[in-house]
Amino acid sequence: MSQIKDHIQAAKHSQEISTSSKSLPSDSSDSPNSISSKSVPITSTTTTTTLNSQSKRRHRRLSSLSEYTDPFSDAEVYYGPVTDPRKKNDYTTGTFHGTTLNDSNSASNAFGSNLMSDLTATNENRMTDKSTPRRLNRTRTMSVFDNVSDFKKELVNDYHLKRRGSEDDTYSSSKGNRKFFIEDVDKILEELLRNEDTDKNYQITIEDTGPKVLKLGTANSFGYRHVNVRGTYMLSNLLQELTIAKSFGKHQIFLDEARINENPVNRLSRLISNQFWNSLTRRIDLFNIGDIAADTKIDTPEAKNPRIYVPHNCPDQYEFFVQASQLNPSMKLEVEYLPKKVTPEYVKSLNRTPGLLALAMEEHVNPSTGEKSLIGYPYAVPGGRFNELYGWDSYLMALGLLESNKIDVAKGMVEHFIFEIQHYGKILNANRSYYLCRSQPPFLTDMALKVFEKLGGSSNPNAIDLLKRAFIAAIKEYKTVWTAEPRLDPVTKLSCYHPDGIGIPPETEPDHFDTILFPYAKKYNCSLQEIRDMYNNGQINELALDEFFLHDRAVRESGHDTTYRFEGVCAYLATIDLNSLLYKYEIDIADVIKNYFDNKFVDPHDGSISTSEDWLDLAKKRKNRINKYMWDEESGFFFDYNVKTKKRTSYESATTFWSLWAGLATQKQASLMVEKALPKLEMLGGIVACTESSRGPISINRPIRQWDYPFGWAPHQILAWEGLSKYSFRDVATRLAYRWLYMMTKAFVDYNGIVVEKYDVTRGTDPHRVEAEYGNQGADFKGVAKEGFGWVNTSYLLGLKYMNSHARRALGACIPPQPFFKSLKPSEKSAYGL
Ligand SMILES: OC[C@H]1O[C@H](O[C@H]2O[C@H](CO)[C@@H](O)[C@H](O)[C@H]2O)[C@H](O)[C@@H](O)[C@@H]1O
Ligand SMILES: [Ca+2]
Numbered sequence: 001m002s003q004i005k006d007h008i009q010a011a012k013h014s015q016e017i018s019t020s021s022k023s024l025p026s027d028s029s030d031s032p033n034s035i036s037s038k039s040v041p042i043t044s045t046t047t048t049t050t051l052n053s054q055s056k057r058r059h060r061r062l063s064s065l066s067e068y069t070d071p072f073s074d075a076e077v078y079y080g081p082v083t084d085p086r087k088k089n090d091y092t093t094g095t096f097h098g099t100t101l102n103d104s105n106s107a108s109n110a111f112g113s114n115l116m117s118d119l120t121a122t123n124e125n126r127m128t129d130k131s132t133p134r135r136l137n138r139t140r141t142m143s144v145f146d147n148v149s150d151f152k153k154e155l156v157n158d159y160h161l162k163r164r165g166s167e168d169d170t171y172s173s174s175k176g177n178r179k180f181f182i183e184d185v186d187k188i189l190e191e192l193l194r195n196e197d198t199d200k201n202y203q204i205t206i207e208d209t210g211p212k213v214l215k216l217g218t219a220n221s222f223g224y225r226h227v228n229v230r231g232t233y234m235l236s237n238l239l240q241e242l243t244i245a246k247s248f249g250k251h252q253i254f255l256d257e258a259r260i261n262e263n264p265v266n267r268l269s270r271l272i273s274n275q276f277w278n279s280l281t282r283r284i285d286l287f288n289i290g291d292i293a294a295d296t297k298i299d300t301p302e303a304k305n306p307r308i309y310v311p312h313n314c315p316d317q318y319e320f321f322v323q324a325s326q327l328n329p330s331m332k333l334e335v336e337y338l339p340k341k342v343t344p345e346y347v348k349s350l351n352r353t354p355g356l357l358a359l360a361m362e363e364h365v366n367p368s369t370g371e372k373s374l375i376g377y378p379y380a381v382p383g384g385r386f387n388e389l390y391g392w393d394s395y396l397m398a399l400g401l402l403e404s405n406k407i408d409v410a411k412g413m414v415e416h417f418i419f420e421i422q423h424y425g426k427i428l429n430a431n432r433s434y435y436l437c438r439s440q441p442p443f444l445t446d447m448a449l450k451v452f453e454k455l456g457g458s459s460n461p462n463a464i465d466l467l468k469r470a471f472i473a474a475i476k477e478y479k480t481v482w483t484a485e486p487r488l489d490p491v492t493k494l495s496c497y498h499p500d501g502i503g504i505p506p507e508t509e510p511d512h513f514d515t516i517l518f519p520y521a522k523k524y525n526c527s528l529q530e531i532r533d534m535y536n537n538g539q540i541n542e543l544a545l546d547e548f549f550l551h552d553r554a555v556r557e558s559g560h561d562t563t564y565r566f567e568g569v570c571a572y573l574a575t576i577d578l579n580s581l582l583y584k585y586e587i588d589i590a591d592v593i594k595n596y597f598d599n600k601f602v603d604p605h606d607g608s609i610s611t612s613e614d615w616l617d618l619a620k621k622r623k624n625r626i627n628k629y630m631w632d633e634e635s636g637f638f639f640d641y642n643v644k645t646k647k648r649t650s651y652e653s654a655t656t657f658w659s660l661w662a663g664l665a666t667q668k669q670a671s672l673m674v675e676k677a678l679p680k681l682e683m684l685g686g687i688v689a690c691t692e693s694s695r696g697p698i699s700i701n702r703p704i705r706q707w708d709y710p711f712g713w714a715p716h717q718i719l720a721w722e723g724l725s726k727y728s729f730r731d732v733a734t735r736l737a738y739r740w741l742y743m744m745t746k747a748f749v750d751y752n753g754i755v756v757e758k759y760d761v762t763r764g765t766d767p768h769r770v771e772a773e774y775g776n777q778g779a780d781f782k783g784v785a786k787e788g789f790g791w792v793n794t795s796y797l798l799g800l801k802y803m804n805s806h807a808r809r810a811l812g813a814c815i816p817p818q819p820f821f822k823s824l825k826p827s828e829k830s831a832y833g834l
Pocket of ligand 2: 208
């Protein structure tokens with residue numbers, strides 16, 4: 001009680017509450033840093049009695065100010081729970097019924113914390129942390145006035161930069177624990193955006209030309225004394241935090257300065273592990289299926305209502321979804337069975353009526369009623385327009401999820417892949433009807449092994465069971481998808497991406513094929529839309545177009561959609577990517593048969609028997625063929641091999657490093673790759689997808705492609721780092737990782753917390769600005785980025801594992817690679833392969 005009096009006395013003495021009517025927070029706040037909207041006015045005329053009764057009511061709030069609360073706790077802990085009953089979603093009770101990505105008003109969507117287990121785990125971690133407050137950071141204004149993208153240079157030229165005022169001096173007295181008191185979240189948000197978001201995109205970035213300073217009231221003075229928050233980074237973090245607080249229905253909050261001043265490396269990795277994964281996680285239940293089935297990619301009237309397609313032999317699932325649609329008719333969920341045989345004609349017939357494809361579900365028994373129901377296994381989606389379970393994205397996300405200890409989600413994705421192989425014949429490009437004919441780069445064996453290890457490996461019978469089921473499925477996939485016609489080339493015995501399908505892929509952006517279709521529109525004297533329809537409806541027969549779209553589908557199966565490496569030829573290329581991955585399958589299968597099937601695998605699908613030696617033999621043969629057809633000693637590249645023209649290509653691609661990841665290259669080949677190929681692909685921000693010379697000139701008739709120079713992709717970085725490390729080039733991997741992390745951190749700091757699908761690795765200032773094909777996913781958010789992008793999130797967590805504390809600090813200060821490498825002592829340089 002005396003502590004309370006001291007506070008009030010101190011406030012009175014400093015005359016902070018004596019002149020005007022101000023609001024103080026009430027005690028009804030149930031999280032340490034949020035305050036109820038009901039505040040208690042105190043004026044200079046307030047009587048002692050009133051003060052006393054208010055003191056009591058303020059007790060918790062005032063004492064919580066002096067207590068240590070983790071400034072870096074998750075949004076749910078820091079701002080939660082939701083105080084607006086209309087926004088009360090099931091994240092508070094552990095079930096999640098909403099995934100509408102664009103609904104910024106929903107707290108659960110702001111940071112969809114779908115799984116109670118995740119929340120509990122995070123809270124537990126925090127609690128163990130509590131006694132040891134982390135070292136708080138120095139002020140990170142990180143303003144970069146003169147480092148503005150040429151995208152907006154003209155605007156900046158007209159702007160007169162203001163000199164900064166002198167720094168307010170209260171920081172030292174706060175002992176690094178300063179908190180702000182935001183009396184009116186909406187008002188500050190509005191002021192912040194009005195002053196600082198000069199280009200009106202609801203983000204505060206280095207391209208905004210505001211004063212870069214905003215006054216905020218301190219918590220100790222209940223808002224009467226102000227300090228300046230300066231610079232793009234802190235102001236944009238303030239915008240992010242206020243946006244989140246608002247989404248939790250908060251009108252007043254205490255906000256730790258450390259939270260908006262956090263070391264960016266810590267902030268980004270924290271957000272990825274504790275927030276972004278949750279926002280990207282889905283788990284189908286009776287109530288959320290409508291949201292999960294929604295799709296923004298197809299724009300036909302029939303695509304407006306959510307639709308789910310169920311395999312012909314899954315009656316339980318069919319019933320479950322019918323029940324879901326009956327329980328909630330306003331969801332307008334349509335439920336359809338797939339036929340037993342899914343043909344390309346059938347898939348094309350669904351183009352106007354696309355739908356989600358059912359995934360694996362488990363039985364759930366309600367402990368109190370004993371009632372049985374189904375619930376989907378959790379999975380993560382890549383983000384942005386990609387709101388479904390993808391093939392290789394899932395593997396890459398699983399690596400990051402495991403790193404963040406979200407084992408359930410990674411495991412769930414293995415279950416889904418087993419289900420997909422059983423019911424759709426392959427791991428699908430993604431679980432939408434328009435992806436039924438094609439797959440994506442295969443990673444299931446490695447994914448299952450990594451999940452298995454995390455689950456406790458051979459000491460856990462459930463982990464062994466999962467591993468065995470995953471390998472039975474992977475062997476089926478290997479035999480019936482990747483080493484069967486049309487994907488297997490009978491001559492070289494190497495494999496190509498070569499899916500089925502008819503017509504124009506409906507999920508692509510409408511103008512994507514305009515340059516290809518234009519001559520046909522001219523020939524038939526009709527519009528581009530008419531030619532699209534005529535071709536899709538089979539009203540015109542054009543063999544060249546059929547051939548083009550055969551390869552286009554193959555490009556999409558390769559995951560590298562799109563690149564000039566593959567255009568017009570992909571289905572005839574035995575690629576180094578795919579054949580490296582299949583080599584890895586063969587090696588992994590050999591291992592698992594030896595260790596978990598007593599070295600005698602009886603295939604339940606075809607009755608055949610194989611041993612570890614059989615699979616090692618397949619691997620050896622593939623390796624010899626890869627060397628024969630693809631290795632180019634002179635350039636240090638593995639190139640794709642064209643099985644039709646019977647020629648090795650010369651397109652220099654980052655996927656040459658997949659041979660290292662798979663472990664098929666020799667040490668000598670690895671050294672040549674580092675010596676000759678790497679210098680051509682190593683850019684400012686990491687490894688570029690291909691060399692500029694291989695890509696060739698870009699023009700209006702030859703538009704830029706996203707899987708080509710100058711773009712860099714997370715999967716390429718991750719596989720190269722791991723591959724190089726396998727071959728004693730961890731130093732080189734560390735250098736490449738620094739580059740990539742620097743680029744990501746810099747964009748995150750300068751562009752309002754952005755994390756995108758891909759980056760222009762040649763661009764120092766705004767690498768996230770990629771205007772190719774459907775644009776960059778992850779860039780389109782208001783106020784705060786909620787999910788990052790799946791595989792890029794992973795790349796950040798994995799890249800950090802290569803960094804020592806010195807490099808981490810340099811990244812936190814956004815030191816570009818060149819000056820950083822130059823500043824290293826000779827003894828330190830070797831750790832970066834310099
Ligand atoms: O809608 C256009 C294409 O989009 C996907 O490809 C891209 O996103 C995927 C999800 O992140 C990723 O797996 C792929 O590598 C990207 O190029 C989709 O996979 C394509 O099939 C689709 O046509
Ligand atoms: Ca802006």
